[in-house]
Amino acid sequence: MKEDLLYHLWQYQKFAKHNLRTVQGDELRVFSAGHLNTLAGPDFAYSKIMLNDVTWSGSVEIHVNSSDWYRHKHHLDENYEKVILHVVWNNDKEVKLRDGSLLPVLELKNRVYPEILEKYEKMMGDNHDFTCRNLITKVPDIKLANAFESALNERLRTKASKVSEVYKSTNQFWEETAFKVICSAFGFKVNSGGFGILAEQLRYDILQKNRDQRLKIEALFFGLSGMIREKNKDEYSETMKRYFSFLDHKYSLGGSMMSERDWNFFGARPANFPTLRLAQLAGVVCKSQLFFDAILNSDSLKDYYAIFEFEISDYWKSHYDFGKKKKSATFSLSKASKENLIINSVIPILAAYAMEKDQHQYWEKAIDLLSSLSPERNSITKKWNAMGVELGSAFETQACLEQYKHHCLEKKCLSCSVGYHLLHSHSSIKGNLSEEIVKN
Ligand code: SF4
Numbered sequence: 410m411k412e413d414l415l416y417h418l419w420q421y422q423k424f425a426k427h428n429l430r431t432v433q434g435d436e437l438r439v440f441s442a443g444h445l446n447t448l449a450g451p452d453f454a455y456s457k458i459m460l461n462d463v464t465w466s467g468s469v470e471i472h473v474n475s476s477d478w479y480r481h482k483h484h485l486d487e488n489y490e491k492v493i494l495h496v497v498w499n500n501d502k503e504v505k506l507r508d509g510s511l512l513p514v515l516e517l518k519n520r521v522y523p524e525i526l527e528k529y530e531k532m533m534g535d536n537h538d539f540t541c542r543n544l545i546t547k548v549p550d551i552k553l554a555n556a557f558e559s560a561l562n563e564r565l566r567t568k569a570s571k572v573s574e575v576y577k578s579t580n581q582f583w584e585e586t587a588f589k590v591i592c593s594a595f596g597f598k599v600n601s602g603g604f605g606i607l608a609e610q611l612r613y614d615i616l617q618k619n620r621d622q623r624l625k626i627e628a629l630f631f632g633l634s635g636m637i638r639e640k641n642k643d644e645y646s647e648t649m650k651r652y653f654s655f656l657d658h659k660y661s662l663g664g665s666m667m668s669e670r671d672w673n674f675f676g677a678r679p680a681n682f683p684t685l686r687l688a689q690l691a692g693v694v695c696k697s698q699l700f701f702d703a704i705l706n707s708d709s710l711k712d713y714y715a716i717f718e719f720e721i722s723d724y725w726k727s728h729y730d731f732g733k734k735k736k737s738a739t740f741s742l743s744k745a746s747k748e749n750l751i752i753n754s755v756i757p758i759l760a761a762y763a764m765e766k767d768q769h770q771y772w773e774k775a776i777d778l779l780s781s782l783s784p785e786r787n788s789i790t791k792k793w794n795a796m797g798v799e800l801g802s803a804f805e806t807q808a809c810l811e812q813y814k815h816h817c818l819e820k821k822c823l824s825c826s827v828g829y830h831l832l833h834s835h836s837s838i839k840g841n842l843s844e845e846i847v848k849n
Pocket of ligand 1: 829
């Protein structure tokens with residue numbers, strides 16, 4: 410028996426209630442299981458029960474064996490004086506509170522349907538990533554939809570918190586925050602580290618003052634990134650050297666802050682080379698738009714795509730790196746790349762704004778936008794597809810990534826609505842737990 414199953418059984422009151430009594434023989438009724446406490450102190454707070462005719466409000470502590478009370482040294486901790494009920498699997502030792510009174514105990518070992526225990530053992534003993542893989546398509550759609558909705562909200566909160574940290578680092582300036590988040594997202598997967606460092610180092614005031622001069626913005630990006638190499642001698646490279654030297658001197662930048670080691674060229678297709686991505690970012694910046702304003706006020710998917718539409722400078726129309734000519738003339742962002750940028754910058758910014766300003770409509774806007782984007786395709790979404798789960802939008806693919814990483818892999822099936830359904834569906838068909846279990 411594991412404590413997390415006991416938490417689950419108590420939280421959802423999944424045990425036989427017939428002739429419910431404490432081991433001391435007092436009649437017990439549960440009005441409220443209380444709230445699961447993940448911080449220090451007893452496991453459930455604000456619980457409400459009735460013992461004989463007296464109503465009690467307070468905390469509930471859960472243990473496998475009642476003797477764990479002493480093993481965990483709760484008898485020395487005054488936080489545990491407010492415990493009104495000890496819920497245990499096995500009552501192997503009497504527990505006394507400081508005033509000498511006996512702590513009421515509810516023992517569950519004869520009150521839980523064996524099928525639940527068997528299913529739980531199977532779930533937890535399964536080494537596959539998905540314990541529900543053979544049954545997930547038989548679970549009502551609403552269960553998976555609930556699991557995805559809660560995972561998606563979790564994911565958005567995590568992403569929004571990261572944006573809020575950037576917001577604080579910019580002295581609460583949303584436009585600068587939006588630029589930094591967009592800059593980080595331009596690294597995509599291959600160069601997220603490099604673009605993240607660059608986003609932290611770039612001074613927004615310099616961008617603002619020079620955004621109408623494309624070559625200077627490019628020189629600033631390439632210079633700080635450490636990509637302007639002495640060996641490149643073509644006209645464009647010489648211009649970059651000259652402009653960066655000018656900007657470095659004017660704004661006391663301290664030279665290149667990064668080196669080639671910060672960038673990934675190997676393993677990236679030329680279209681993903683950081684040089685080309687930086688040139689594209691320069692194109693986006695030089696549109697002179699207010700990013701945050703556009704993010705907050707755009708109404709259609711077309712408007713959001715437009716944030717990432719730009720004119721690229723002539724050199725990058727024919728090169729993918731300094732001195733290296735490309736065969737194809739592709740230089741704009743693909744639809745998939747624009748959607749990736751929307752998922753990783755626009756949506757977290759909307760969610761962060763909703764959280765910072767307590768304006769739920771922007772959270773809804775983020776969710777609506779995700780729902781209108783195409784589903785992503787990656788190794789994790791393929792795993793869901795292989796189980797027969799169709800993913801119809803980026804809302805679902807983002808949700809399934811979170812669900813997989815933070816629930817399925819961590820075997821948190823008891824807190825997932827799919828896992829809950831699988832654990833209890835058969836026993837709930839049979840009705841409440843049978844009296845026989847109690848008698849045995
Ligand atoms: S957490 Fe939910 S979806 Fe994931 S494996 Fe467990 S039951 Fe299945």
